[in-house]
Amino acid sequence: MIEIDNITKTYDATAVVDQVTLTIEPRTICVIVGTSGSGKTTLMRMINKLVKPTSGHIRIDGEDIGTIHAYELRRRIGYAIQGHGLFPHRTVGQNIATVPKLLGWDKAKTADRVDELLSLFQLDPGQFRDRLPHELSGGQQQRVGVARALAAKPNILLMDEPYGALDPVIRAKAQEDLLNIQRRFGTTVVLVTHDMEEAIHLGDKIAVMDKGKLLQFAQPSEIISRPATPFVAELIGTSERPFRLLSLAKVADHIETGAVDGQPIDAKASLRDAYAELLWSGRPALPVQRDGQIVGQVTLAALSRLAARPQ
Amino acid sequence: MTTVDNTAISSRPNWLALDKLGILIALLALAGTVAPFALFRANRIVLGEPRSVFEALPGFSAGVLAVVLLGGFLIALLRLPRRTKLVGGFVVLAALFIAIGQSASFLTPEGDTFARVSPGAGFWLLVFAFALLVTDALTRLRFKPLVRIAILVAVIAAIALLLWSGAWNQLSMLKEYGTRAAAFWTEGRTHLVLAFGSVAIATLIGVPVGIFCYKIRPARAAVLNTLNIVQTIPSIALFGLLIAPLAWVAANVPGASEIGISGIGAAPALVALFAYSLLPIVSNTVVGLLSVSPAAVDAAKGMGMTNRQRLMAVELPLAFPVILTGLRIVLVQNIGLATIAALIGGGGFGVFVFQGIGQTAMDLVLLGAVPTVVLAFAAAVVLDAAIEMTSRGGRRP
Numbered sequence: 001m002i003e004i005d006n007i008t009k010t011y012d013a014t015a016v017v018d019q020v021t022l023t024i025e026p027r028t029i030c031v032i033v034g035t036s037g038s039g040k041t042t043l044m045r046m047i048n049k050l051v052k053p054t055s056g057h058i059r060i061d062g063e064d065i066g067t068i069h070a071y072e073l074r075r076r077i078g079y080a081i082q083g084h085g086l087f088p089h090r091t092v093g094q095n096i097a098t099v100p101k102l103l104g105w106d107k108a109k110t111a112d113r114v115d116e117l118l119s120l121f122q123l124d125p126g127q128f129r130d131r132l133p134h135e136l137s138g139g140q141q142q143r144v145g146v147a148r149a150l151a152a153k154p155n156i157l158l159m160d161e162p163y164g165a166l167d168p169v170i171r172a173k174a175q176e177d178l179l180n181i182q183r184r185f186g187t188t189v190v191l192v193t194h195d196m197e198e199a200i201h202l203g204d205k206i207a208v209m210d211k212g213k214l215l216q217f218a219q220p221s222e223i224i225s226r227p228a229t230p231f232v233a234e235l236i237g238t239s240e241r242p243f244r245l246l247s248l249a250k251v252a253d254h255i256e257t258g259a260v261d262g263q264p265i266d267a268k269a270s271l272r273d274a275y276a277e278l279l280w281s282g283r284p285a286l287p288v289q290r291d292g293q294i295v296g297q298v299t300l301a302a303l304s305r306l307a308a309r310p311q
Numbered sequence: 312m313t314t315v316d317n318t319a320i321s322s323r324p325n326w327l328a329l330d331k332l333g334i335l336i337a338l339l340a341l342a343g344t345v346a347p348f349a350l351f352r353a354n355r356i357v358l359g360e361p362r363s364v365f366e367a368l369p370g371f372s373a374g375v376l377a378v379v380l381l382g383g384f385l386i387a388l389l390r391l392p393r394r395t396k397l398v399g400g401f402v403v404l405a406a407l408f409i410a411i412g413q414s415a416s417f418l419t420p421e422g423d424t425f426a427r428v429s430p431g432a433g434f435w436l437l438v439f440a441f442a443l444l445v446t447d448a449l450t451r452l453r454f455k456p457l458v459r460i461a462i463l464v465a466v467i468a469a470i471a472l473l474l475w476s477g478a479w480n481q482l483s484m485l486k487e488y489g490t491r492a493a494a495f496w497t498e499g500r501t502h503l504v505l506a507f508g509s510v511a512i513a514t515l516i517g518v519p520v521g522i523f524c525y526k527i528r529p530a531r532a533a534v535l536n537t538l539n540i541v542q543t544i545p546s547i548a549l550f551g552l553l554i555a556p557l558a559w560v561a562a563n564v565p566g567a568s569e570i571g572i573s574g575i576g577a578a579p580a581l582v583a584l585f586a587y588s589l590l591p592i593v594s595n596t597v598v599g600l601l602s603v604s605p606a607a608v609d610a611a612k613g614m615g616m617t618n619r620q621r622l623m624a625v626e627l628p629l630a631f632p633v634i635l636t637g638l639r640i641v642l643v644q645n646i647g648l649a650t651i652a653a654l655i656g657g658g659g660f661g662v663f664v665f666q667g668i669g670q671t672a673m674d675l676v677l678l679g680a681v682p683t684v685v686l687a688f689a690a691a692v693v694l695d696a697a698i699e700m701t702s703r704g705g706r707r708p
Contacts (some may be wrong), residue, residue, distance in 0.1 A: 049610075050612060070383055070615075071615040071616065071617050072615065073615070074613055074615030075615035076615075080608060081609060081613070082606070083606045084606065084610075085604070085606035085607050085609055085610030085611075085613075087607050087610075087624075087625055087629075088607065088629065089629055090605065098614055098616075098622035099614050099615065119518070145610075146613075148610075149614075151356065158613075192621055293415060
């Protein structure tokens with residue numbers, strides 16, 4: 001659990017982060033979203049003491065981080081940034097082994113961990129371990145960057161616009177990877193982005209920031225249906241709201257009985273995908289399949305109701 | 312009709328076209344064959360009498376050289392593969408170097424120890440023209456660093472072989488060497504100590520100063536500007552300016568004169584060369600460290616490296632090629648500048664240069680100048696290769 005308690009950071013009398021208080025539950029993904037200059041990155045960088053707060057406290061599992069040496073704290077927290085920040089003169093394996101080496105792990109344990117992480121990120125260890133970062137594609141470099149951040153099995157992972165430099169297809173893949181890994185290890189993730197779509201897709205909770213202030217800290221559905229300020233509503237995009245709401249739920253949770261013909265949709269798809277398919281194919285209902293079996297249908301009428309503002 | 316024309320054009324072999332640089336090389340070589348190949352003097356200080364290739368060499372050798380030159384001329388002029396040009400250039404250079412030695416033996420009358428034969432303007436022009444051909448081919452062939460060093464070693468070995476075999480013994484420069492062999496090696500050692508010693512000391516001090524300027528921003532401008540001013544002092548003036556303070560140190564600091572510090576001699580020369588080396592080393596260290604990717608530095612911090620670990624494991628290794636470039640600049644610069652040390656009694660190859668100027672004996676000037684140029688050139692090739700090897704990411708611990 002990360003408790004941010006009334007934290008303020010001022011530079012030359014300007015508050016970059018202004019009296020922010022929020023609590024991030026363990027094993028969840030918290031996305032901090034805002035425009036550039038909103039203080040979102042500064043807020044995140046105070047969690048691993050890359051920025052020293054002017055006032056306020058941050059506690060991790062009840063322990064005030066002010067009492068921990070900066071470098072000791074950082075070795076316990078994963079850190080992945082935009083443009084990956086890989087060390088260009090070190091191989092992929094050496095990059096991933098950075099924190100284990102700082103922590104004094106023995107060679108065999110480190111090597112095992114490096115190979116385990118490479119496999120986890122679908123990079124064949126034999127093929128990639130000894131390559132240099134510049135020999136990798138952008139998507140591969142980004143995966144190595146996240147693997148490096150996870151090397152010493154941190155409970156907390158901080159990510160600063162990790163997918164900012166990736167093209168949409170590779171970004172979607174990287175986001176799925178992150179969700180899978182977070183579920184598997186139960187890591188607490190704090191991710192900074194300016195992309196509301198990404199925030200809604202990844203976040204268990206979203207913190208919206210503007211001009212140093214925390215405007216709203218809530219679950220995605222809450223942010224979409226009840227934006228705290230006009231600015232939050234604008235960030236979501238008013239014309240996007242119904243679709244964003246649909247994107248939060250899976251077809252599996254809204255299957256109706258009944259049978260229709262035609263191309264089925266998978267139960268794991270989001271309601272948004274189902275809605276798009278209904279509109280595109282001009283059908284009032286789609287059959288739903290799970291593990292190859294037709295298990296019911298999803299209807300345009302039901303989705304239209306679900307897309308409306310919750311009362 | 313046009314089809315036929317097109318076929319005619321495309322069927323013309325590629326190599327028959329003229330090479331642009333080749334035209335310049337051929338013109339230089341042409342001037343070189345017209346100008347005197349060797350100079351003959353009855354003794355070391357009278358004016359030389361010009362001798363053409365055919366006067367300077369026995370008939371058969373002159374013929375062979377003429378054929379080789381003609382071949383080299385064509386290789387330079389035509390658009391042939393670069394490897395052909397490289398090999399051709401080396402063959403011509405080798406022929407020229409062997410021929411000049413032979414012409415010295417041929418022109419020197421039997422038993423005459425006063426006569427001097429030295430290379431003429433024609434020889435130098437030819438060497439320059441074909442050296443241009445070789446370096447151009449080498450640059451374009453983009454050999455790997457180790458291959459370039461291997462070529463350098465091979466060339467030096469070939470020159471050493473020529474010297475050792477005695478083929479050049481009748482040349483004026485080697486006659487000057489013959490009377491000064493012991494001094495040549497002593498001064499050579501001094502020259503190396505001055506050039507490499509000053510760079511070594513400047514590296515030991517300059518790199519930490521550069522790191523300091525990088526870490527402490529306000530110090531940067533002050534330090535770099537001060538070093539910039541040092542750099543603007545003319546070298547002879549700086550050598551002179553150091554005489555008084557070092558003489559004072561030698562006289563007043565206990566133990567200073569015992570370790571060789573004095574107003575004139577090697578100490579002020581070393582200090583001056585060191586002062587000149589500081590700016591490039593400090594500024595390249597700063598620039599190199601500043602050019603390290605900010606993302607890598609941020610990641611290093613964020614993963615919990617201490618300042619020292621970050622410097623040693625990330626910043627310095629990534630800045631290393633730029634720092635090495637600074638080292639290359641000062642090493643080549645100091646090998647040249649060290650000749651001036653002779654003016655204040657510091658020794659080095661400059662001793663022969665200044666003696667030669669004093670005696671109007673150009674051969675003696677060359678005895679000092681040629682080894683200096685060869686040293687500087689070799690240092691440049693080796694360090695360039697090292698820079699390339701370290702900046703390619705080919706480094707593994």
